[in-house]
Amino acid sequence: MTPTELIGPPSPLGYPAPYWFLVTFKVLGFTLHMVPMHLWFVGILLAMIFAQRGDVHAQRWSARLMRQMPVIIALGINFGIVPLLFTQVAYYRVFYPATILMAWPWFLIIMFLTFAYYGVYIYVTGLKDGAKLTTLKRAAGWVSAILFVAISFLFSNGFSLMTHLSAWPELWQETSVAGAPLGTGLNTSDPTLWPRWLMMFGLALTTVAAYTVFDAGVFARRESPEYRRWAANFALKFYTVGLIWFAVMGSWYLSTWPADARDQMLSSPLIILTALAALGPGLPWLLIFFQRRQITQALAILTGLAQFGVLALNAISRQIVQNIELGKFLDVTAEPVNLQLSPLIVFLVLFVAGLGVVVWMVGKVWQAERQPA
Ligand code: HEM
Secondary structure, eight states: OOHHHHSOOOOTTOBSSOHHHHHHHHHHHHHHHHHHHHHHHTHHHHHHHHHHHOOHHHHHHHHHHHHHHHHHHHHHHHHHHHHHHHHHHHSHHHHHHHHHHTHHHHHHHHHHHHHHHHHHHHHHHTTSTTOOOOHHHHHHHHHHHHHHHHHHHHHHHHHHHTTOGGGHHHHHHHTEETTEEOSOOOOTTOTTHHHHHHHHHHHHHHHHHHHHHHIIIIIOTTSOHHHHHHHHHHHHHHHHHHHHHHHHHHHHHHHHSOHHHHHHHTSTTHHHHHHHHHHTTHHHHHHHHHTSSOOOHHHHHHHHHHHHHHHHHHHHHHHHHHHHHHHTTOOTTOSOBOOOHHHHHHHHHHHHHHHHHHHHHHHHHHHHHHSOO
């Protein structure tokens, strides 16, 4: 059995839009997904530690983030749907076989996410003025934190298995009965899995630090100057840790890439993109460094934008690596296009309207924070 025999057959319908359109929205959607996803991936874990062991400012940070978390999760899930749709449209021939091989862990994500989301709500009810964080509510917060980390691991499994075609025949044979896959596989035999997941964790550390500055400079107008000073100091230290973590795990990840992906990403012209993706976090770090004594609104917004740029660079490079890895078996750009204009226009209108609503909501929060307490 060869991996190509397990790839899904091409759809007679073809792509409903040109490949460049599908991949642009896949990458943009993933970049938008990463911002809130990083905040719950690392942020909730840290919020739980700070709530229990932090000083007064760390506890304040924890309560601020957790109060915002229900909205952050809602945004992150909706933004996640965008790349999921485009993955299903443009990469269906490998996405579906991979997620069939690991169907049960993949399905588990819905269950984990439901419990994690409820857990956050239960925790947040303990943060209402006058309410007390009972042991049950604390436990709900911890369960959510752990479930989010578990979900992230399952996502890394799913998307790395999607391009690790050489492992499919063995995985299928190990986890099938009379040819029918049981769907109990995971991509743990893939050397890229752990560094890839840990690199994402490192990137999430930096996003949490950048968001701390953004929140302190834009939303936390009513917080004390001491809190804002603490936030500046904490963000600088945390971003530095994230930067080192990202560099170490990123180098490990790069060393596990297939030789052709490494060759292409490390030679001209893609080396420029690889270098930008690797060095990119230096810019938000510098901006945070300039604000170590005082966070200003303009620089805080710039820090947020710079971090968004870092995530976008990462999403673009990862997309190119994904295509190189698949290139041995499948050319995703070669599918015939059968343009479906009306759903495309509906999507674009709803996407822009949706983003408009998000910007409007953030503006409202910003205005509310400026009102006297
Ligand atoms: C229903 C909600 C969610 C949807 C629809 C969703 C969708 C996606 C999609 C489509 C990707 C891959 C994007 C691409 O390769 O272009 C992705 C990646 C990822 N997601 Fe989400 N996501 C959701 C919730 C979560 C949650 C709760 C977590 C937990 C932390 C999470 C963590 C991740 C991670 C770590 C990756 C990167 C995986 C890798 O490639 O190594 N996502 N998500």
